[in-house]
Amino acid sequence: xxxxxxxxxxxxxxxxxxxxxxxxxxxxxxxxxxxxxxxxxxxxxxxxxxxxxxxxxxxxxxxxxxxxxxxxxxxxxxxxxxxxxxxxxxxxxxxxxxxxxxxxxxxxxxxxxxxxxxxxxxxxxxxxxxxxxxxxxxxxxxxxxxxxxxxxxxxxxxxxxxxxxxxx
Numbered sequence: 751x752x753x754x755x756x757x758x759x760x761x762x763x764x765x766x767x768x769x770x771x772x773x774x775x776x777x778x779x780x781x782x783x784x785x786x787x788x789x790x791x792x793x794x795x796x797x798x799x800x801x802x803x804x805x806x807x808x809x810x811x812x813x814x815x816x817x818x819x820x821x822x823x824x825x826x827x828x829x830x831x832x833x834x835x836x837x838x839x840x841x842x843x844x845x846x847x848x849x850x851x852x853x854x855x856x857x858x859x860x861x862x863x864x865x866x867x868x869x870x871x872x873x874x875x876x877x878x879x880x881x882x883x884x885x886x887x888x889x890x891x892x893x894x895x896x897x898x899x900x901x902x903x904x905x906x907x908x909x910x911x912x913x914x915x916x917x918x
Contacts, residue, residue, distance in 0.1 A: 768812030
């Protein structure tokens with residue numbers, strides 16, 4: 751079963767640090783609000799996939815403290831996703847590169863449920879999708895990468911990457 755909702759935002763309303771230009775809210779806060787709306791509409795289901803283009807993922811990455819070598823989201827193949835293949839490929843590349851891929855963050859209200867991150871460059875710059883896909887519903891723990899104001903993030907992202915590399 752797949753449930754899907756489109757959400758719109760104006761990328762120009764956010765600064766280079768990921769904050770909305772007129773408030774103290776981050777783009778990632780807006781995504782969390784959208785996750786809540788998704789759950790309210792599709793209860794009891796929570797979104798477990800976040801799909802956006804590369805430019806939107808750059809904005810998402812600015813909301814978190816991390817290395818300059820973080821790549822947010824995994825590629826889609828022929829319009830679909832293959833989670834295990836994606837992780838296997840990026841893990842293999844990671845052995846020879848200083849870049850690391852952030853595959854998922856935790857859902858807004860559950861630190862132990864994944865919101866998988868998928869790059870879909872067919873989406874426009876001001877749209878992202880939240881989906882519930884029963885094929886991606888798992889019980890593997892993922893630690894939410896926290897916002898700029900929480901300095902533990904770098905450690906959390908590293909734990910997230912380490913945990914995900916164990917599911918290959």
